[in-house]
Amino acid sequence: xxxxxxxxxxxxxxxxxxxxxxxxxxxxxxxxxxxxxxxxxxxxxxxxxxxxxxxxxxxxxxxxxxxxxxxxxxxxxxxxxxxxxxxxxxxxxxxxxxxxxxxxxxxxxxxxxxxxxxxxxxxxxxxxxxxxxxxxxxxxxxxxxxxxxxxx
Numbered sequence: 001x002x003x004x005x006x007x008x009x010x011x012x013x014x015x016x017x018x019x020x021x022x023x024x025x026x027x028x029x030x031x032x033x034x035x036x037x038x039x040x041x042x043x044x045x046x047x048x049x050x051x052x053x054x055x056x057x058x059x060x061x062x063x064x065x066x067x068x069x070x071x072x073x074x075x076x077x078x079x080x081x082x083x084x085x086x087x088x089x090x091x092x093x094x095x096x097x098x099x100x101x102x103x104x105x106x107x108x109x110x111x112x113x114x115x116x117x118x119x120x121x122x123x124x125x126x127x128x129x130x131x132x133x134x135x136x137x138x139x140x141x142x143x144x145x146x147x148x149x150x151x152x
């Protein structure tokens with residue numbers, strides 16, 4: 001990330017995806033999609049971790065480079081900033097169920113960087129952002145469809 005000026009950064013997001021014990025089915029599809037997003041210039045991966053939470057609640061955090069054979073992710077791993085501190089890991093792992101594994105991903109939205117830079121140059125500052133869960137959008141669409149069917 002050192003080749004990018006702080007004035008040119010786009011918005012940075014994170015997500016944590018939990019895989020309950022016995023429910024994971026890693027086929028490489030997620031890695032391929034992540035590589036495609038980086039290759040297209042849509043995002044830049046800043047940090048990635050794998051968290052495991054034992055049945056007793058203890059948490060182990062591994063940087064992507066500690067996972068072993070990375071395959072397609074090898075190119076992404078070389079660019080990681082290792083941004084998360086131990087306190088961050090504890091906070092993220094608190095939401096995990098015992099016996100589960102989670103992937104943590106932090107990325108810069110490169111597609112939004114020019115707009116974000118222009119807003120900062122104009123004196124603007126981000127004061128709020130958020131994300132609407134896809135489940136809420138689906139529920140809203142289904143409710144609208146049901147209402148339209150009942151009303152018509």
